[in-house]
Amino acid sequence: MAKKVVIDENNYYDSVTLMSISKDIKGMEGITEAVVVMATPHNKELLENVGLLTDEADNASPKDMVIAVEADSDDLAEEALAGVEEALEAKASGGGDDEYRPRTLDSALDAMPGANLAVISVPGDYAKKEAEKALNKGLHVMLFSDNVPVEEEIELKELAAEKGLLLMGPDCGTAVINNKPLAFSNVVSEGNIGLVAASGTGAQEVSTIIDKSGLGVSQVIGTGGRDLSTEVGGMEMLKGLKALAADDSTEVIVLVSKPPADEVVKKILAEVDKIEKPVVVNFLGGNEDLFEGSKAIYSSNLEEAALRAVALSEGNDYEAKDFTIPEEVAKIVEEETAKYSDDQKYLRGLYTGGTLCDESMLILADELDALYSNIPLKPEWALEDNAKSQENTALDLGEDEFTKGRPHPMIEPYTRVERVEVEAEDEEMAILLADVVLGYGSHEDPAGELAESIKDAKAKAEERGGHLTTIVSVCGTDNDPQDLAEQTAKLEEVGAIVMPSNAQAARLAAKIVQEIN
Amino acid sequence: MEEKILELFGKKLKVINIGLESFAESLKEEGVDVIQMDWEPPAGGDAELASLLDSLMD
Known part of the structure; x- marks a missing residue:
C-alpha cells in the first residue's frame, strides 16, 4: 500500500470541482482512497479520518490544495497524482476559457453594468462578508452557502430589508427568478403562480407538479431553511409574500416550509390576511388548527399545495384525490x-x-x-x-x-x-x-x-x-x-x-x- | 418597500456568480448574462488578517 500527499500552495478551486476530480481518481484501477481538497480545518479532519493527514497537510492554509492518494503501489499513486494534475489543467484551460474574471465586486460591476443579482456560494466563513458587499452595491442576493451563524443571517436580512433587496438564504438551494432557474432548480414553464419556499426540494416538487399540470410559475423565491425559526421570524418569507402580492404577473401564491414556530405561523398568516390574492400554504406536518379563521388555504402536503394552486389559477374547484390513476x-x-x-x-x-x-x-x-x-x-x-x-x-x-x-x-x-x-x-x-x-x-x-x-x-x-x-x-x-x-x-x-x-x-x-x- | 424587488422582476436577469462555477455554467446554458468572479479565501484564509484587509478596502 502506497500513500502520497502533495500540497499545492496558493491554488484555489471550489469544492464541487475538487469533489468531482476526487471521485474520478478514486474510480481508477488500484486506487483505494483519493482526497483532493482545500486545506480547511474541516477537510483536515476528513484527511485524518482516512489516515492521510501528514504534518505538511496539517500546516497548510485554506488557500492551499491537498492532493492525497492511497494506492496499491507507488507507481499507481504517482499515476493518480498525475491524473489530478491533468484534470486541474483541463479545468483551467477548458472550463475557464478566455473570459475575464474580475477579482473584486467593483470590477465585476464595471464589466457588467446593470447586474442585479449576486449568487454566492463561497464557504460559510466568508459568506456574510461577500453578501454584505453585494447588498451594499444594491444587488439582490441568493446565498447558497451554509454554515452561516444565525446571528449573521439576521444581520444580513436586516440590511437587505433596509435596502429593499432580496436576501435568499443562507442555505438557499432553489430559486427561479424571471423564469431562470438558479442553483438547484428545475426548468419550469412561465405562469402566474408565485412561490416563497423555505425548503429547496419542497419548492422543486411544488413547481414541477405545477409544470406537469400544464401551468407555470411567475417567481420562486427561496428563503433558506432557517428563515421561519423563532430567531429570524420569517423576515424573508414576509418580504417575498409582499413582493408577490404586489407583482402583476402573480395571481396565486404558494408558501412552503417545514412547520415553523407557532408565533411565526401567526405572523405569516396575519400578513396573508392582508393580501387580496389567494395564498396556499403548506407547512409540512404543521398544526392545521392555527389556520382557523385565516384566509390562508391550508394544504397538508406538497402535492396538495401545488394542485390547489393549479385549481385556483384555472378557476376550478380543488378536488382531493389519493391517486390520479x-x-x-x-x-x-x-x-x-x-x-x-x-x-x-x-x-x-x-x-x-x-x-x-x-x-x-x-x-x-x-x-x-x-x-x-x-x-x-x-x-x-x-x-x-x-x-x-x-x-x-x-x-x-x-x-x-x-x-x-x-x-x-x-x-x-x-x-x-x-x-x-x-x-x-x-x-x-x-x-x-x-x-x-x-x-x-x-x-x-x-x-x-x-x-x-x-x-x-x-x-x-x-x-x-x-x-x-x-x-x-x-x-x-x-x-x-x-x-x-x-x-x-x-x-x-x-x-x-x-x-x-x-x-x-x-x-x-x-x-x-x-x-x- | 417592494419597489426594488418588483424592478428585478421586470428586468432581464444579470448575475454575478461568486463561488461554485457550475452555477455560472448552468445559467449560461439558460441564456442568462453571468459573470464569474475569481474568488479565493482572502489573505490565505487567515480570518483576522482578512477582516483587517476588508476594513482597509472599505
Missing part, C-alpha cells in the same frame, strides 16, 4: 402482493431530497405502526444505527451522517447506490421507495444510476424466490437538462413503478404494505 393503482397492488415470498413485509424509502423524505414519512406514518428513520417523526422511531434499517424505514440520505466528506446524493448518487446494495441483501424488504430529483445542480443521469441498482436488487429478490417492488417519483420537467420523459423511461425499463408525485408514490407504498399485513 386509481384503476391502475388497484391493479398494481394486486399484482405486486401476489409475488412476494413469506418473509417479505417491509418497505425501505431511500431519499435524496430531505423534504420529499418528510412528505413521504407523514403520509406513510398515517398507515404504519412505526416508521424508523434518521430524521424520525417521533423520537421512538429513531434508528438504533443509521447504517442498518429496521422494519419499515425511510432515510434522508442528504443528512450529515451520510454526506460527511461526500457530495450530496442529489449530485452524486453513489451513497444511495451503496445503500440499495445493502438493503437488497435483506430478505424482509418487499418495497423500495425512492425519489429522483432532476434540474440544474443535480446529477446528469440520476434515474440511470438508480435503475442499475434497482435491476440488481430485483434480481437478488428473485434469486431468493421473492419479488421486489420499486416505486419511484421523478421531480422534474421535460425541459430539465436530464429530460423527465427520458429519465422516467429508464426507470420503467427496469420494472420500476413511476408515480406522478412523491406523495402518490408514498401512498402506493403504504397501500401495498397494508395489503401484505
Whole structure:
C-alpha cells in the first residue's frame, strides 16, 4: 500500500470541482482512497479520518490544495497524482476559457453594468462578508452557502430589508427568478403562480407538479431553511409574500416550509390576511388548527399545495384525490402482493431530497405502526444505527451522517447506490421507495444510476424466490437538462413503478404494505 | 418597500456568480448574462488578517 500527499500552495478551486476530480481518481484501477481538497480545518479532519493527514497537510492554509492518494503501489499513486494534475489543467484551460474574471465586486460591476443579482456560494466563513458587499452595491442576493451563524443571517436580512433587496438564504438551494432557474432548480414553464419556499426540494416538487399540470410559475423565491425559526421570524418569507402580492404577473401564491414556530405561523398568516390574492400554504406536518379563521388555504402536503394552486389559477374547484390513476393503482397492488415470498413485509424509502423524505414519512406514518428513520417523526422511531434499517424505514440520505466528506446524493448518487446494495441483501424488504430529483445542480443521469441498482436488487429478490417492488417519483420537467420523459423511461425499463408525485408514490407504498399485513 | 424587488422582476436577469462555477455554467446554458468572479479565501484564509484587509478596502 502506497500513500502520497502533495500540497499545492496558493491554488484555489471550489469544492464541487475538487469533489468531482476526487471521485474520478478514486474510480481508477488500484486506487483505494483519493482526497483532493482545500486545506480547511474541516477537510483536515476528513484527511485524518482516512489516515492521510501528514504534518505538511496539517500546516497548510485554506488557500492551499491537498492532493492525497492511497494506492496499491507507488507507481499507481504517482499515476493518480498525475491524473489530478491533468484534470486541474483541463479545468483551467477548458472550463475557464478566455473570459475575464474580475477579482473584486467593483470590477465585476464595471464589466457588467446593470447586474442585479449576486449568487454566492463561497464557504460559510466568508459568506456574510461577500453578501454584505453585494447588498451594499444594491444587488439582490441568493446565498447558497451554509454554515452561516444565525446571528449573521439576521444581520444580513436586516440590511437587505433596509435596502429593499432580496436576501435568499443562507442555505438557499432553489430559486427561479424571471423564469431562470438558479442553483438547484428545475426548468419550469412561465405562469402566474408565485412561490416563497423555505425548503429547496419542497419548492422543486411544488413547481414541477405545477409544470406537469400544464401551468407555470411567475417567481420562486427561496428563503433558506432557517428563515421561519423563532430567531429570524420569517423576515424573508414576509418580504417575498409582499413582493408577490404586489407583482402583476402573480395571481396565486404558494408558501412552503417545514412547520415553523407557532408565533411565526401567526405572523405569516396575519400578513396573508392582508393580501387580496389567494395564498396556499403548506407547512409540512404543521398544526392545521392555527389556520382557523385565516384566509390562508391550508394544504397538508406538497402535492396538495401545488394542485390547489393549479385549481385556483384555472378557476376550478380543488378536488382531493389519493391517486390520479386509481384503476391502475388497484391493479398494481394486486399484482405486486401476489409475488412476494413469506418473509417479505417491509418497505425501505431511500431519499435524496430531505423534504420529499418528510412528505413521504407523514403520509406513510398515517398507515404504519412505526416508521424508523434518521430524521424520525417521533423520537421512538429513531434508528438504533443509521447504517442498518429496521422494519419499515425511510432515510434522508442528504443528512450529515451520510454526506460527511461526500457530495450530496442529489449530485452524486453513489451513497444511495451503496445503500440499495445493502438493503437488497435483506430478505424482509418487499418495497423500495425512492425519489429522483432532476434540474440544474443535480446529477446528469440520476434515474440511470438508480435503475442499475434497482435491476440488481430485483434480481437478488428473485434469486431468493421473492419479488421486489420499486416505486419511484421523478421531480422534474421535460425541459430539465436530464429530460423527465427520458429519465422516467429508464426507470420503467427496469420494472420500476413511476408515480406522478412523491406523495402518490408514498401512498402506493403504504397501500401495498397494508395489503401484505 | 417592494419597489426594488418588483424592478428585478421586470428586468432581464444579470448575475454575478461568486463561488461554485457550475452555477455560472448552468445559467449560461439558460441564456442568462453571468459573470464569474475569481474568488479565493482572502489573505490565505487567515480570518483576522482578512477582516483587517476588508476594513482597509472599505
